[in-house]
Amino acid sequence: MYAFDFEKPGSIADAVAALKDEDAQALGGGQTLIPTLKQRLAMPSKLVSLTGISEMQGVCRGDDGAVCVGGATPHAVVAAEAGDYPALAALAAGIGDPAVRNRGTIGGSLANNDPAACYPAAALASAATIVTDHREIAADDYFQGMFTTALDEGEIVTEVRFPVPEKAAYMKFEQPASRFALVGVFVAKFADGVRVAVTGASEEGVFRWTEAEQALSGDFSAAALDGLSVPADGMIGDLHGSGAYRAHLVVVMTKRAVEAAA
Amino acid sequence: MTQLTMTVNGKAVSGDVEGRTLLVNFLRDTLRLTGTHVGCDTSQCGACVVHVNGQAVKACTMLALEAEGAEVATIEGQADADGSLNAIQQAFQDHHGLQCGFCTPGMVMSAAALLKENPKPTEAEVRDYLEGNICRCTGYHNIVKAIMAASGQDVGAIAAE
Known part of the structure; x- marks a missing residue:
């Protein structure tokens, strides 16, 4: 790794101030960023750790019923403490491996917006609100393409608020080597309709499959998806699977998620 | 610095x-x-x-x-105060849970973390917990067996032939 300075502020305000330096970079659990630094794909002059900020830790229930997760909360804590939203807890329990889940954070995952990450699917399907140090961003506005989000330079994800659906499930088809999602589908059934978010598949990163949402809002069953398909155009094609294969898997995994949620 | x-x-x-x-x-x-x-x-x-x-x-x-x-x-x-192996380490030795030994420190530390939160895991739970520990020698069978034995469970049923 290139040399860098390290700071570990104890408050959001101090972290925001530390990130005002040019080339400063926020550090969550480091499970993506540290390997990236080792490969010298990034060379920040300063890393600002967010793991010492107690106001960004933990899971709670908001006044409006939403499950609120602090931006620096590790996946293992979400898995253990988000029991009010079982599909979210199950998703967190399936990210990486136990040691990675003890370090990796929800804020880090959402800020990075890896096209094969799990959390973006949960946030988008749940119509979550991404809370930062100075504003709130709706999930529909937040994800803007592979590794691209609405976050400004130095902006920190301090909390994520998940409305809790009536029924929900996340089904992931794992790429057998990395165990990242080759395709992952999060289905969430709310009183006013169904939302379906797909990760792993598209070159544009996480996306909503609106055709399936309409079908499922009328009839929440796997059979309602019969005859629907996703175009292979724009799907990721690599040695693990072609675009057509991923497009096919989107339908399969959506059906499995509906069956698991029903 | x-x-x-x-x-x-x-x-x-x-x-x-x-x-x-x-x-x-x-x-x-x-x-x-x-x-x-x-x-x-x-x-x-x-x-x-x-x-x-x-x-x-x-x-x-x-x-x-x-x-x-x-x-x-x-x-x-991890060893006990008198230098003798702890239960997990001893089980790795007893059940041949290692060959070259390179992965073993990580395997033992992961096993210790697992048994602290889940003192009697099933074989499937052990295998799931070891997702992030890779061994290129043993094929995991005896590692899983050692961890099951260290948790005080009978490992006769999962004995390798």
Whole structure:
């Protein structure tokens, strides 16, 4: 790794101030960023750790019923403490491996917006609100393409608020080597309709499959998806699977998620 | 350089580190605790698993300064006070849970973390928990068997033939 300075502020305000330096970079659990630094794909002059900020830790229930997760909360804590939203807890329990889940954070995952990450699917399907140090961003506005989000330079994800659906499930088809999602589908059934978010598949990163949402809002069953398909155009094609294969898997995994949620 | 202080295997330690120094480098190079291994250096293989404040982490993917003030446990602290192997280590020996031994420190530390949160895991739970620990010798069978035995369960039913 290139040399860098390290700071570990104890408050959001101090972290925001530390990130005002040019080339400063926020550090969550480091499970993506540290390997990236080792490969010298990034060379920040300063890393600002967010793991010492107690106001960004933990899971709670908001006044409006939403499950609120602090931006620096590790996946293992979400898995253990988000029991009010079982599909979210199950998703967190399936990210990486136990040691990675003890370090990796929800804020880090959402800020990075890896096209094969799990959390973006949960946030988008749940119509979550991404809370930062100075504003709130709706999930529909937040994800803007592979590794691209609405976050400004130095902006920190301090909390994520998940409305809790009536029924929900996340089904992931794992790429057998990395165990990242080759395709992952999060289905969430709310009183006013169904939302379906797909990760792993598209070159544009996480996306909503609106055709399936309409079908499922009328009839929440796997059979309602019969005859629907996703175009292979724009799907990721690599040695693990072609675009057509991923497009096919989107339908399969959506059906499995509906069956698991029903 | 920054002064770093933590507790490792119950002993207060300190040393000077850079911002970029990884926890595993502090343990191996500064403290000369070389039982924690670096295998892949990309947080895939788990040879570097240690406990930080009781939780299993990959020491190759955590900055040393993140462990300021922490309680760290490594493989060197696993044996009992008289030097005899602890239950997990003894089970690895009894059930041939290693061949070359390179992955073993991480396997033992992951097993210890598992048994602390789940004292009687099923075989499937053991295999699931070891997702981030890779062994290129044994095929895992005897590792799983050793961990099951260390948890006090009968391993006759999963004996390899």
